[in-house]
Amino acid sequence: MLHAQTRLSHPDGVRAMAQFAADHSEYIFGGPDGPWDMPLSLGRLRVHRDGDGLAVLADGVNPIGLSYIKLIFVDHIREYLAQEVEFQWQGDGQTEGLPPFFRQATVTASRRVTPAVQRVTLAVPDLQALPMDELHVRLLLPMRNRRADLPPVWPVLTASGALSFPRDDDALIVRVYTIRTVDLARGQVEIDFVLHQTDADSAANWAASCRPGDVAGLLGPGGGPMPAAPHLLLLGDETALPAIARILESVPDSTRCDTIIEVDGPDDEQTLARPVEWLHRRGAAPGTTDLLAQALARRQPVDGLYVWAGCEFAAFRALRRHVRSDWNLPRNRHMITAYWRRGVDGEIAEEPHHTPPS
Secondary structure, three states: OEEEEEEEOOOOHHHHHHHHHHHOOOOOEOOOOOOEEEEEOOEEEEEEEEOOEEEEEEEEOOHHHHHHHHHHHHHHHHHHHOOOOOOOOEEOOOOOEOOOOEEEEEEEEEEEEEOOEEEEEEEOOOHHHOOOOEEEEEEEEEOOOOOOOOOOOOOEEOOOOOEEOOOHHHOEEEEEEEEEEEEOOOOEEEEEEEOOOOOOOOHHHHHHHOOOOOEEEEEEEEEEEOOOOOEEEEEEOHHHHHHHHHHHHHOOOOOEEEEEEEEOOHHHOOOOOOOOEEEEOOOOOOOOOOHHHHHHHOOOOOOOEEEEEEEEHHHHHHHHHHHHHHOOOOHHHEEEEEEEEOOEOOOOOOOOOOOOOO
16 A cells, blocks of 8 residues: 655635535545545545644555545645646655656547447556456547647646646547446457537547547546446447446446436447446537436436436436436435536536536
8 A cells, every 4th residue: 555645724724624525425435524534445535624724545456546646635625716826745656747647548449339320449558457347548649730740748637736737739538438348358448439420629520530540548447346236227429338337337237227327319329238228319529418317207216226327417407417316326226327418518527526506
């Protein structure tokens, strides 16, 4: 186990940490005044009041785990304080340079899976060292107008434990994607991209045009492990289909899985490891229907149920409201995520740190 420690001296530090804990009570234990404890599979974060500040202890099972724990704390505290406070860490771990959870991957193949989905195969060095039981990676892509003879500039860790991304001419396209398949023996992963028409730099345009030998950066994986419960209810649209597919492939035979996926039509369906109830938009624009919300409303909660969902922001809010308000499921029995937002380009995958009121 690796260890590092730092201190936060800020008049709003306790408030920020208490809000961090309250918004993530399924992971962080402790009351409004602390102490706070966040045990995770890759490490542990412990925070307690120390005079007029906070003492922070980070543990990691390896360099990747320690970097994750430090990054989680720094990113969230900065967000809640709305200020880029600096930290000085002592102890183990890397202080600057490429993160231990970064990999430069190389395209080896690309093929169309359905009319709207492109599957890209990437060779990833030292893949077995990464926590591949997690679902998502942050994909880093060069801009289209970047000179082909210039290698990409990748993000680096700062002394505070945060990530610093390149800007201006070196700026990257940064998006969160689900790893569809993992082949540790070959050192390869596959990522599915939902294609959509846009003139802007986008991951979808990159996926549609990439060729073997092209490079991409990967940060992660992260976003939490596969859900585990006696009974899973999985809901999502095309963007969540890769995650749902991996979950269905990972669960034991004893787990009951009810799966509901919204796509445009029959040609967009895929063969998965368990039966699926397919909902068809029949030409309606993605993100404009309430098909998933209607399907959820027709069901009733049962003992041992865990609800997992990934979808557009409006559907995310409707599903979360129903699960929390109508079904009264506690937070440790559901994970409902906004993977995208209609009319908004950019990264929104993962449930927001500050969840808006329903």
